[in-house]
Amino acid sequence: MSEAQIYEQGYRRYDGRRLGRRAAVRSVWKHTVQRVLGLRRSARHKVLPFLTILFAYLPAVAFIGILALIPTDADRARDLAPTYSQYYGFITAAIALFIVFSAPEALCPDRRHRSMSLYLASPLSRDTYLLAKALAVFTVLCLVTIGPLVLLLIGYVLQSNGPDGPLGVLAQLARIVGAGAAVALFGTAFALALASLTDRKGLATGGALIVLFGTHVVGGILAFVLDLSNAAIMLSLFVAPFEVAARILDAPTGATAATSTPNAVIFLAAAAWAALFSMVVYLRYATLQVTR
Amino acid sequence: MADQVAKRWGSTQALSSATFTVGRGITGLLGANGAGKTTLLTLILGLHRPDGGSLRVLGVDPMEAGPAVRARIGYAPEHDGLPPDVAAHDMVRHIAEIHGLPGRVATARASDALYEVGLGEERFRPVGTMSTGQRQRVKLAQAIVHDPALVLLDEPTNGLDPVQREQMLALIRHVGHDLGLDVILSSHLLDEVERVSDAVVIIEQGHATVGGRMDELRNAGANELVVTLDDPDGAARLVEGLQRRQVGATDVGQGKVVVTLTDDVVFDAVRDEVARIGLGVRAMKVRTRSLEEVFLAGQLGAT
Numbered sequence: 001m002s003e004a005q006i007y008e009q010g011y012r013r014y015d016g017r018r019l020g021r022r023a024a025v026r027s028v029w030k031h032t033v034q035r036v037l038g039l040r041r042s043a044r045h046k047v048l049p050f051l052t053i054l055f056a057y058l059p060a061v062a063f064i065g066i067l068a069l070i071p072t073d074a075d076r077a078r079d080l081a082p083t084y085s086q087y088y089g090f091i092t093a094a095i096a097l098f099i100v101f102s103a104p105e106a107l108c109p110d111r112r113h114r115s116m117s118l119y120l121a122s123p124l125s126r127d128t129y130l131l132a133k134a135l136a137v138f139t140v141l142c143l144v145t146i147g148p149l150v151l152l153l154i155g156y157v158l159q160s161n162g163p164d165g166p167l168g169v170l171a172q173l174a175r176i177v178g179a180g181a182a183v184a185l186f187g188t189a190f191a192l193a194l195a196s197l198t199d200r201k202g203l204a205t206g207g208a209l210i211v212l213f214g215t216h217v218v219g220g221i222l223a224f225v226l227d228l229s230n231a232a233i234m235l236s237l238f239v240a241p242f243e244v245a246a247r248i249l250d251a252p253t254g255a256t257a258a259t260s261t262p263n264a265v266i267f268l269a270a271a272a273w274a275a276l277f278s279m280v281v282y283l284r285y286a287t288l289q290v291t292r
Numbered sequence: 293m294a295d296q297v298a299k300r301w302g303s304t305q306a307l308s309s310a311t312f313t314v315g316r317g318i319t320g321l322l323g324a325n326g327a328g329k330t331t332l333l334t335l336i337l338g339l340h341r342p343d344g345g346s347l348r349v350l351g352v353d354p355m356e357a358g359p360a361v362r363a364r365i366g367y368a369p370e371h372d373g374l375p376p377d378v379a380a381h382d383m384v385r386h387i388a389e390i391h392g393l394p395g396r397v398a399t400a401r402a403s404d405a406l407y408e409v410g411l412g413e414e415r416f417r418p419v420g421t422m423s424t425g426q427r428q429r430v431k432l433a434q435a436i437v438h439d440p441a442l443v444l445l446d447e448p449t450n451g452l453d454p455v456q457r458e459q460m461l462a463l464i465r466h467v468g469h470d471l472g473l474d475v476i477l478s479s480h481l482l483d484e485v486e487r488v489s490d491a492v493v494i495i496e497q498g499h500a501t502v503g504g505r506m507d508e509l510r511n512a513g514a515n516e517l518v519v520t521l522d523d524p525d526g527a528a529r530l531v532e533g534l535q536r537r538q539v540g541a542t543d544v545g546q547g548k549v550v551v552t553l554t555d556d557v558v559f560d561a562v563r564d565e566v567a568r569i570g571l572g573v574r575a576m577k578v579r580t581r582s583l584e585e586v587f588l589a590g591q592l593g594a595t
Contacts, residue, residue, distance in 0.1 A: 010404055010407060010408065011401075011404050011405060011407075011408040011436070011471055012404065012439075013439050013472070014397070014401065014438070016393075016394075016397060017394065018363060018391075018392035018393065019392045019393070019394060020359075020392060021359055023389065023390075023392060023394075024389070024390040024391070024392065027386060027389035027390045028390060031386050035378075040378075040379070040382055041377060041378075042377075045377070109375050109377075110375075113372065113373065113374065113375045113376065114369070114371050114372060114373045115374065115375055117367070117369045117371075117373055118367070118369070118373050118374075118387060118434065119390065120337075120339055121337050121339075121362055121365065121367035121369075121444075122362055122363070122387070122390040122391050123359035123360070123362055123363045123390065123391065123392065124359075124390060125358070125359070290339070
């Protein structure tokens with residue numbers, strides 16, 4: 001007996017289940033993640049995100065490969081393998097690149113093409129729309145701030161170079177997730193703030209790069225040239241998130257010269273930056289004219 | 293239903309004391325550019341709070357129940373609003389999802405809605421590769437995809453050539469009459485509203501000067517009956533006979549007699565007189581007003 005079914009095509013009334021605002025946020029989140037990663041779009045939109053992701057994971061693969069191929073004793077292996085916070089040093093550029101192009105891709109087109117009016121004519125409000133966008137950017141950034149370190153952890157564990165026992169592994173995993181989430185959160189707030197100020201993706205990306213380098217130079221001059229305080233390096237948006245990650249992961253990064261600065265100062269400085277950026281985004285969207 | 297609704301943008305009074313009721317079917321929101329039509333649509337969507345008066349949409353205050361109201365409204369803005377690098381189907385499905393439809397239902401209905409507006413074969417094309425007419429259709433599709441209780445269309449024929457405009461008006465009629473969705477059509481084009489709408493609200497400098505069902509507005513003040521005769525020479529005899537019966541009538545040429553309607557007895561008088569003289573009647577029609585006459589009368593009333 002045939003299993004064939006006839007599907008009626010054409011517009012019909014719908015009296016089924018309707019989901020609420022949470023589903024709307026989830027849909028915007030999914031749509032934005034796909035957009036940033038270039039999914040469901042032509043190949044050229046996929047090049048930059050996937051190359052950046054590749055650059056973020058490549059060093060981890062290389063270190064694991066080297067440790068696997070070159071026979072070393074445990075002490076030698078520890079010397080060769082970077083710590084988790086040191087690993088960020090290898091992929092800072094990839095993470096920075098991901099930060100400065102992902103948020104503009106998430107926010108700018110909706111304002112440039114005036115799609116905001118379609119979103120706000122739905123159950124979404126400005127706040128829930130922004131929440132969905134921020135969650136999407138955060139999710140995408142976690143791919144390069146958490147993923148490579150998790151890969152590194154797995155590699156170290158398989159080579160018996162990781163933490164001792166399952167609890168040790170879980171504790172290290174928790175620290176990696178916490179540190180990666182902190183970097184992603186900081187990057188999300190920073191990049192969304194810059195992206196909220198212009199409708200043009202290129203301008204937002206360029207502006208974000210200038211601000212990143214500008215604050216790095218200023219922070220460096222204050223901390224090293226004028227010798228004001230080690231904590232002044234937290235003015236650098238390049239350093240601030242990774243210093244926080246270092247404090248969560250294992251130790252202060254010697255490279256930032258902020259080793260003598262207490263954790264509380266580091267965390268407060270990073271939180272102040274993130275709060276400032278979040279306020280910029282919120283105020284920008286609260287006053288944005290959409291339908292007039 | 294709007295009662296004395298007022299809205300000010302800075303120093304500009306966009307709406308003042310707008311009072312009207314929108315019923316079933318297609319309602320035209322007619323007014324010149326800057327008359328306050330888009331402002332009214334944003335108030336209906338609950339995106340802004342009126343400065344005065346009260347507004348109820350689908351039985352509730354849109355400011356109090358904004359998300360719930362907007363879930364049941366479809367909106368096609370005046371401007372483009374569609375990202376050019378996203379496929380039409382993806383965008384329409386996305387809009388369906390944010391209006392609360394589950395994923396699989398949204399996917400199926402996005403295809404159905406795009407078929408309905410004539411873009412079935414084109415639905416996977418990026419919006420940016422489509423013509424203006426096709427993009428306007430995508431906007432219509434995204435406005436109806438979630439089966440809304442009310443569809444708001446803001447200047448849906450903007451930028452369309454005459455052929456595309458005809459097709460869009462036919463689609464709007466189809467949505468309002470065949471699919472059974474209630475539509476508010478905002479337009480500054482009088483003939484467009486007249487041809488498509490079942491009712492009209494005329495906005496003039498922030499005031500709703502005229503509002504009601506189209507047939508009622510046309511018939512309001514209709515006090516003349518036009519009788520067209522087979523034999524043009526019979527017009528003079530009919531006028532003479534009616535005047536003898538104390539009924540006002542004028543021969544306007546080409547076999548047409550305009551009879552003044554005072555009450556229903558006049559119809560009987562015309563029937564009896566035509567029968568008495570033995571004239572053939574080709575047509576008999578109560579003269580109605582065009583929307584332009586209604587619009588102008590409203591303007592005069594407002595000034």
